[in-house]
Amino acid sequence: MTTFEGPVKAIPHGSDVVFGFLSDFNNFEALVPPDKISNWESDGDSCRFTVEGIGELGLRIIEKVPFKTIKFSADGKTPFDFFLWVQLKEVGIGDTRVKLTIKAELNPMLKMVVTGPVKKFLTIVTDGIASYPYVAKE
Numbered sequence: 001m002t003t004f005e006g007p008v009k010a011i012p013h014g015s016d017v018v019f020g021f022l023s024d025f026n027n028f029e030a031l032v033p034p035d036k037i038s039n040w041e042s043d044g045d046s047c048r049f050t051v052e053g054i055g056e057l058g059l060r061i062i063e064k065v066p067f068k069t070i071k072f073s074a075d076g077k078t079p080f081d082f083f084l085w086v087q088l089k090e091v092g093i094g095d096t097r098v099k100l101t102i103k104a105e106l107n108p109m110l111k112m113v114v115t116g117p118v119k120k121f122l123t124i125v126t127d128g129i130a131s132y133p134y135v136a137k138e
Contacts, residue, residue, distance in 0.1 A: 006125070019064075048076065080106055085101045086098065086100055
């Protein structure tokens with residue numbers, strides 16, 4: 001398996017607020033620029049979209065550890081099998097760190113083709129998660 005790690009970013013909100021938001025794919029479309037992701041579809045627990053330079057991908061939530069981790073797997077027809085982890089760590093009140101990791105089953109040729117777009121995707125999504133204006137539910 002090939003591992004791709006995104007940058008660690010600070011979020012000025014509690015991990016409970018961020019976890020609640022990220023646990024629902026209906027919220028994800030707001031995190032990525034429309035010029036990089038297209039054909040977005042979501043039902044809450046799964047989503048499907050097209051990534052520039054990679055192709056059509058689908059994700060399904062397979063595990064949640066409240067306020068710490070959300071694990072996703074490839075769903076449906078995808079160019080390669082992969083897992084995506086969103087890790088959250090609250091380091092202080094209203095101060096959470098986020099990191100995204102993708103583990104993918106890639107042959108050497110495919111790895112060479114997708115490494116750049118996957119790293120770019122991780123950075124774009126991490127930046128979107130870190131800069132999103134979360135609102136705590138009352």
